[in-house]
Ligand SMILES: C[C@@](CO)(OP(=O)(O)O)[C@H](O)COP(=O)(O)OP(=O)(O)OC[C@H]1O[C@@H](n2ccc(N)nc2=O)[C@H](O)[C@@H]1O
């Protein structure tokens with residue numbers, strides 16, 4: 001049996017670091033949203049106990065280091081059934097970009113395989129395996145815009161989100177999430193007591209835009225700040241780095257303006273530019 005799924009990217013509309021745990025992980029408050037830039041994940045069930053992953057056209061580990069393969073093994077181990085799986089990931093989401101591509105691939109493998117095997121695992125079990133794979137993976141299993149707390153695993157879905165357009169700009173180099181958190185130098189806990197109200201309007205979203213990781217990435221990669229300014233010059237209502245970066249998103253309320261900015265910015269050498277919308281539903285089955 002073979003099935004194809006689309007694994008979406010995410011953006012962090014806000015990211016506040018509230019503290020640091022003894023294991024080095026950080027306590028966060030984030031508003032996260034899946035967007036319509038997707039990897040294509042093909043899953044083929046095998047009779048023999050073989051686990052393989054291929055990622056054509058990108059320089060990405062095809063063995064155990066690939067998080068999609070680890071997700072496949074996790075499902076089979078938890079279900080305790082025989083057989084194996086061949087995973088193919090056709091990447092569209094830039095790698096190590098702050099867009100959660102690997103986490104999304106992994107979540108898609110967890111939920112997709114579970115469905116193909118007749119749904120033996122509960123959502124709770126899937127969430128448990130998701131968190132073992134990475135802090136952002138539970139968000140993608142849950143699949144909709146959410147407030148995320150803890151290390152990212154305590155999720156509260158948000159129903160009402162504005163119908164905006166985003167232009168994503170990626171400068172073409174990778175940024176390590178571990179490096180960014182490692183260089184945060186957290187001295188005092190973040191204060192979110194005065195966080196603006198969010199009732200789902202575009203103005204609320206614009207007031208909310210904030211990322212505590214931005215200064216770390218910008219200090220090392222000033223190009224991220226140049227992208228922010230370029231997006232604002234092109235008419236974005238707001239612009240922010242997503243996650244640990246280096247991708248920056250610009251917010252637009254009108255499609256025409258977003259399209260014009262997209263056309264202009266994609267002529268800049270070395271930048272990958274995407275015009276996307278918020279996604280409403282979880283992992284898409286093709
Ligand atoms: C920054 C964020 C924002 O959504 O996304 P990305 O920029 O990676 O997309 C996440 O917090 C990234 O989550 P994820 O990429 O799943 O992290 P993991 O693989 O679990 O951990 C990678 C590294 O980040 C650090 N880390 C991660 C999450 C967290 N709450 N605190 C941390 O300090 C860990 O110490 C680890 O060294």
Ligand SMILES: Nc1ncnc2c1ncn2[C@@H]1O[C@H](COP(=O)(O)OP(=O)(O)O)[C@@H](O)[C@H]1O
Pocket residue numbers: 060061065066067068089094095096097098099100101102103105175177243244245
């Ligand atoms: N299927 C995958 N897709 C993307 N990256 C992967 C995958 N499997 C393993 N990785 C590794 O995970 C790291 C983080 O990648 P990614 O999830 O794209 O980052 P981010 O969350 O910052 O967008 C990279 O160093 C990459 O080599």
